[in-house]
Amino acid sequence: MTSTVPPEARGACPPPAQGVDLRPVEGAEADEELASLAKAVGHPLRVQILRILAARTSCVCGDLVDELPVAQSTVSQHLKVLKEAGLIRGEVDGPRVCYCLEPRGLRRFKALVGGL
């Protein structure tokens, strides 16, 4: 097969990755984790990207570049940061890449911030 995704499913997010996170919200390891996540969120453009992805029920691909006032390579860099932090995920769909929120990472971030 040439494509694993039927055309009408373009932009669909992968399974929500359910499950309760049992890791602690404090301690040295949690400190590092919170700092790492917060650092990833600590840029206006990345916050904006998270907002855009949250506003779509399905995920968008490179339309982000059209909505943001920076070059394509810059957007790609910020997406990489968010992906490495575990806040978004990218699914390759043919020539495009489909980004969407990673609910697990976002929930973890909220839990850690809530633990402050």
Place this chain on the structure above:
Amino acid sequence: MTSTVPPEARGACPPPAQGVDLRPVEGAEADEELASLAKAVGHPLRVQILRILAARTSCVCGDLVDELPVAQSTVSQHLKVLKEAGLIRGEVDGPRVCYCLEPRGLRRFKALVGGL
């Protein structure tokens, strides 16, 4: 008078600064604000400082330097970052400075993160 604070009140936090925050949790301004707060939290040492301050019912002063594995000037720099972000406050008490959490800023941060 030589001191405005009676000895038994050393380390007491200023009034909690109550009041509901009516500012929006999204929009361009909120994005900037969230990014700014997250950036301030985006360092392990600063997370640790917030945790130490949260663990004290009253606030500590320069004991932070004893509890942290970095030089005094480095601690001071991080405290400045947190203060400028509005996450902590410092009260001058004689030759010492008494730091404690700024509940208003912390609540704002949690609200913004919750809005993601």
Place this chain on the structure above:
DNA sequence: TTTTGCCATCGTGGATGGACGATAAAGCAC
């Protein structure tokens, strides 16, 4: 196979961050 379009990566330059030691400033004790 060649072309086209999308995206990641490279390389660069300027700005910022984070660490330190040294120094300055301010308040208290004497």
Place this chain on the structure above:
DNA sequence: GTGCTTTATCGTCCATCCACGATGGCAAAA
């Protein structure tokens, strides 16, 4: 006043961040 203690600030060095244009890789279309 002198000295002592505590904290902020300065100056420096190195690392990382952030923006950009240019390049390269890859999958679908022609």
